[in-house]
Amino acid sequence: DAGVTQSPTHLIKTRGQQVTLRCSPKSGHDTVSWYQQALGQGPQFIFQYYEEEERQRGNFPDRFSGHQFPNYSSELNVNALLLGDSALYLCASSLDRLAADEQYFGPGTRLTVT
Amino acid sequence: GENVEQHPSTLSVQEGDSAVIKCTYSDSASNYFPWYKQELGKRPQLIIDIRSNVGEKKDQRIAVTLNKTAKHFSLHITETQPEDSAVYFCATTSDGYYGQNFVFGPGTRLSVLP
Numbered sequence: 001d002a003g004v005t006q007s008p009t010h011l012i013k014t015r016g017q018q019v020t021l022r023c024s025p026k027s028g029h030d031t032v033s034w035y036q037q038a039l040g041q042g043p044q045f046i047f048q049y050y051e052e053e054e055r056q057r058g059n060f061p062d063r064f065s066g067h068q069f070p071n072y073s074s075e076l077n078v079n080a081l082l083l084g085d086s087a088l089y090l091c092a093s094s095l096d097r098l099a100a101d102e103q104y105f106g107p108g109t110r111l112t113v114t
Numbered sequence: 115g116e117n118v119e120q121h122p123s124t125l126s127v128q129e130g131d132s133a134v135i136k137c138t139y140s141d142s143a144s145n146y147f148p149w150y151k152q153e154l155g156k157r158p159q160l161i162i163d164i165r166s167n168v169g170e171k172k173d174q175r176i177a178v179t180l181n182k183t184a185k186h187f188s189l190h191i192t193e194t195q196p197e198d199s200a201v202y203f204c205a206t207t208s209d210g211y212y213g214q215n216f217v218f219g220p221g222t223r224l225s226v227l228p
Contacts, residue, residue, distance in 0.1 A: 042218035
């Protein structure tokens with residue numbers, strides 16, 4: 001039973017560029033959430049996808065966008081990269097229920113913007 | 115929106131002693147309270163969670179208590195071991211038809227000294 005996977009592991013980009021990060025949820029899960037974790041801080045919620053739609057969104061600008069595919073995998077896109085976008089990007093999957101439930105995190109993608 | 119505070123930011127204890135980490139939240143609608151452990155360079159892992167209809171939950175050396183009236187919940191680790199050294203994050207969210215937005219605390223760095 002595969003857990004949550006993310007790719008790539010590390011990424012270095014230049015200011016102004018665009019980046020796409022990928023996530024495959026745990027087997028059986030249908031909901032994917034994305035988080036940004038700056039060094040020494042807690043994860044910050046970016047958005048959550050379910051049934052290929054953005055269902056919840058945190059306080060992030062429109063430069064951050066996403067997509068969910070029919071197989072429940074997801075992408076996070078960041079346009080016009082800023083130095084402050086350097087962080088660990090975590091994907092978490094869960095099973096959609098009306099009641100909040102456990103999230104399983106992926107290993108993350110370390111993004112460095114120079 | 116929800117605001118989660120976590121104290122202390124760092125905690126050092128002797129092996130075998132107990133450790134307590136406290137979180138306060140602001141949104142009275144929050145009803146799910148997970149705790150995550152994150153070791154250096156690794157993904158956050160759920161160690162225990164509690165729902166608002168329960169006041170206390172235990173799992174071996176780990177326990178969580180919840181006071182909904184005061185809007186705070188605490189993580190208790192007894193008989194600490196060096197492998198308990200990590201950063202611990204509390205989080206909150208609420209049930210909802212439109213998904214969940216998890217809000218994390220800033221983290222507590224626990225060091226267990228042998």
